[in-house]
Amino acid sequence: MKDNLExxxxxxxNRLTETIDIVTTEEKLRIINYEDKKIAHLIEEEIPTISRVIEFTxxxxxxxxxxxxxxxxxxGRIGVIDASEVHPTFGEKDAFVAQIAGGREAFTSSVEGAEDSREKGCSDILSLEISDKDTVIxxxxxxRTPYVIAALECASKIGxxxxxxxxxxxxxxxxxxNVSIEVETGPEVIVGSTRMKAGTAQKMVVxxxxxVTMIEMGKVFKxxxxxxxxxxxxxxxxxxxxVELATGVFHEEARKVYELSGRDTKVAILMILDGIGKEEAKNKLQRNNGILSRILESNGFSQ
Structure with a gap:
């Protein structure tokens, strides 16, 4: 795996950044910004592939x-960051999880050689008790990182x-x-520093x-x-x-119903828009997999 790294x-x-060490501070920043501007366009080319992945997730x-x-x-750190933010943002605990080579210590400091261990890649992914219901990214x-390749191979064998x-x-x-998302970000501003453009592209993709997975799961209304x-x-x-934005009521009414709902934003919105009580709102949400728009569309509300 280490052969032919160059x-x-x-x-x-990157021939465009060879003078970055001698130009002014502002010019250094402009060079980095110029390179970063390319990333969104590169990701755009991969949108059909990313869409296939979301079908899996x-x-x-x-x-x-x-x-x-x-x-x-x-x-690995990018995966940990994204997974850790899903619960507070969308209220879905343990839907997204992350495994980084070298474990928790590797999140804040380098663990030398961890990425080269195929054995750990497989054993770490198996320790999560994966099944054929999971999607491993x-x-x-x-x-071609050995740790990652081995983890993917072991996950594939399980289904x-x-x-x-x-x-x-x-x-x-x-x-x-099953699917390979390939955003070719090219030479880095600093040779080989993939924490820069490559890392930015990875963060945007995850x-x-x-x-979008959480939107599809009904975690977003409008x-x-x-x-x-x-x-x-x-x-x-x-x-x-x-609650105010979703229903159009004033702040005091939104606060009142939010408290009555048990501080459940979705329940509060449905209580206001459907004119129903807390328990009925909760039951409706449960029957419709928590998807507010589905309930409101069936009741004749338009977004």
Missing amino acids: DLPTESV VSSLRRGGRVIYVGAGTS GITASG AKTVCISNVKMAAARKVV NMIST NLMVDLVASNEKLVNRSIRI
């Missing part, structure tokens, strides 16, 4: 499975859907996965996957986070604001 686009020299969650990110170094800039997010075309990982976990006063106020 052949990878992510490891080649939604199917997994609807069947009681999970979405599992696996990676090493920067790529490997994240690797090079598309899980497998995906790789990489920053090269024709990634080695495509041979072992954001898209988790966000463009509002109706299932967020209000774990502090700021988020309580945000929840009340969401």
Whole structure:
């Protein structure tokens, strides 16, 4: 896996940034910004492929499975960050989980050699007790990290859907996965520093996957986070604001119904728009898999 590292686009020299060490601070920033601007357009080319992945993730969650990110170094940390943000944002606990080479210690510091262990890649993914209901998403800039490849191979043998997010075309990982998302970000501003453009692209892709998956699961009404976990006063106020925006009532009415709902944003919205009590609202949501728009459309409300 280490042979011919220089052949990878992510490891080649960026001729546009060779003077970055001698130009002004502002020019350094403009150079980095210029390179970063390319990423969204590159991801746009992969949207049909990302859409296929979301079919997997939604199917997994609807069947009681999970979405599992696996990676090493920067790529692993990106998976941990995205998975950890799903619960507070969308109220869905343990739907997205992450495994990083080297374990918890590797999230804040480098664990040398962890990414090279195929044995650990397989054993770590198996320790999560994966099943054929799960979708396992490997994240690797090079598309060939041994730890990630082994984890994907082991997940495939169990019957899980497998995906790789990489920053090269024709990634080695495509041979072992169902779908390969390949956002070729090219030479980095600093040679080989894939925490830069490659990492940014990976973060954007996992954001898209988790966000659209949660939208499909009914965790968003219009463009509002109706299932967020209000774990502090700021988020309580945000929840009340969401009730206001979703229903058009004034702040005091939104706050009153929000408290009556048991501080459940979705229940409060349905209580107001449908003119029903807390228990009836909860029952309706349960019958409709928590999808507000489905209930309201059947009652003749238009968004």
